[in-house]
Amino acid sequence: MHSSKAIILSIATTDSGGGAGIQADIKAISATGGYACSVIAAITAQNTQRVTAVHLLPQDIIRAQLDAIFSDLPVAAVKVGMLGGADTINLVADALEAYRPRHLVVDPVMVSANGDILLAPEAVDSLKQRLLPLADVITPNLPEAASLTGLPVPASLSEIEPLIGALEALECRAVLLKGGFLQQEPRSPDWLLHNGEVRCFDTPRVITPNTHGTGCTLSSALASYLGQGLELELAVASAKHYIEKAIEAGTRLKIGQGRGPVEHFFAR
Template sequence: MTSHDRSSNTHSRHKPIVLTIAGSDSGGGAGIQADIKAISATGGYACSVITALTAQNTRGVSAVHPVPQEMIRAQLEAVFGDLQVTAVKVGMLGDSATIGTVAEVLRRYRPAHLVVDPVMVSANGDMLLAEDAVNSLRQELLPLADVITPNLPEAAALIGARLPATLSGVESLFEGLGNLDCAAVLLKGGFLQQESRSPDWLLSGGEVRCFDTPRVITANTHGTGCTLSAALACYLGQGLALEMAVSTAKHYIDKAILAGSNLRIGQGRGPVEHFFAR
């Protein structure tokens, strides 16, 4: 029996309510849409708070419209005021005001599990958060998180380091990441572009564990970071310990990438197959 099969048995006994707080991707491959698919596929009940609307497809983003703060707050209050949210995944926030609004509500309701995917840097290397917003993220949201899930550019930006290009360069980030005011860091190594491996590193309790799996060679990787963090939140919500939740989420995203590697959706960087098990 695989870890995914074992987790499926868990799903039948306990369906956690998992809230995703992120931007909407009109192309359906990333953001809120990817999160809802991943949470549903891994056994949770997904609810959402949308922080921004994007005009987006597999070829890129053509427009972004931030959601007003009063509407973000209203969504948060509506969800927490009725649903017994077990776990929260936070993705794209965009600015300091939104970070502050989300952090204030999360401090008040204190969900049992919080995964923060610090969406700070685009796939082509452009900064998506102003420096004041990066500081707000560090000071207001990271201390609330059970685990944050930066990719390499985001990790480098969080600690003011250069983007590493080698494995030894990645390891040089560990000390700085360990000094962040958060419980744990899952550092995603996909940007290394190694030929055959796909390593991620979990920094927790002063220790580092590498989760290393074979790399799937495909252009269909849109939304992989969103999908991984949403699945991780769902598995934590089911009661898995952090290392097991990371291992199970890593297994899930690897399978989703493999199953989606031959999909022909759109003309650019396509999505993964979230429902590969069906």
């Protein structure tokens, strides 16, 4: 007897500490029932405290990885994470336009939770012009959404509305705006902007330092659920539930001296 799983591709960057990037993507996709494969765009030296080095891979190596995956595996969904620069963004956009995967989730990674700049400022225009129009859904956090729109980062729920309006004007089919940075709020809200409507998904806020890789994990889980056939709203709700439980279980971990990871395999 043969069985198959939805094949989910992560195009992103490594995290040598294992909590974010490609490593987190593979864990999240596997934990949510998909088959994870990867295209590495860059290699980082990082841990729970900081990013100390970033090495962008040569363009021909990135393209070879993309061609190897798409020429053999029936990819059900793609998650794009940190790409690092405009050249890589344009290369990945060219490949996605050529191969046309059924679902595309773009996590516009620009700044780490520790404040490290992960996307060159001049690459933001390439991201907006080339990748966002291809995406089924993008998943910015508040600082990333502010960078994409030119608005200030909201400091409270009362300042969210202008940002939502500006995000709705972007050239993408849907936006999942992540509100986890509103640390003073008792709940952790995310907003799905789709077809002219706004739906809020919120959960009780878990007080923990172990939040390294939460954005990567959420977007990968979302891609995994979309690739397995869930409609967008149900996929968002499922991904939100998954990351909530992963953060809760992660409170019991002690990995590293800084922001530790979530527990991707809490259901074992």
